[in-house]
Amino acid sequence: MRTIQRLGGPALVFSILIAPLQGCDRLKSPEIKSEYQAVLLDNGQAFIGRLEGAGRPYPVLHEVYYVQSKADPETKQVSNILTKRGKEWHGPEAMYINAQHIVFIEPVAPDSRVAQLIGEMKKSQSPPLAEEPKK
Numbered sequence: 758m759r760t761i762q763r764l765g766g767p768a769l770v771f772s773i774l775i776a777p778l779q780g781c782d783r784l785k786s787p788e789i790k791s792e793y794q795a796v797l798l799d800n801g802q803a804f805i806g807r808l809e810g811a812g813r814p815y816p817v818l819h820e821v822y823y824v825q826s827k828a829d830p831e832t833k834q835v836s837n838i839l840t841k842r843g844k845e846w847h848g849p850e851a852m853y854i855n856a857q858h859i860v861f862i863e864p865v866a867p868d869s870r871v872a873q874l875i876g877e878m879k880k881s882q883s884p885p886l887a888e889e890p891k892k
């Protein structure tokens with residue numbers, strides 16, 4: 758019994774004080790340095806915006822955009838349209854996302870087509886811009 762008590766003291770201290778700190782780097786919020794981020798949810802929906810609070814239970818996506826695909830009934834060509842969220846009846850200004858439903862977060866490159874379309878929309882403050890249909 759004495760052997761167990763002698764070994765139990767330091768082992769107990771380690772397990773209480775040190776062990777919980779192992780792997781704390783994994784608990785840090787990811788550093789996302791791009792202006793916009795793409796967020797994919799487990800239901801297949803994808804949103805683009807400015808993510809705040811990555812790593813928290815309910816991160817917030819501001820200036821939210823999403824892609825809508827529309828097919829021309831005559832030509833059957835599909836166009837992808839970048840749409841800014843907020844024009845809905847309830848006029849949302851932000852999207853609070855349950856982090857348990859986030860599959861991944863990716864930075865949006867400043868020279869990407871999505872970033873270019875967002876820039877064009879912000880300059881013109883006009884309806885959604887359509888991307889050229891793929892042939």
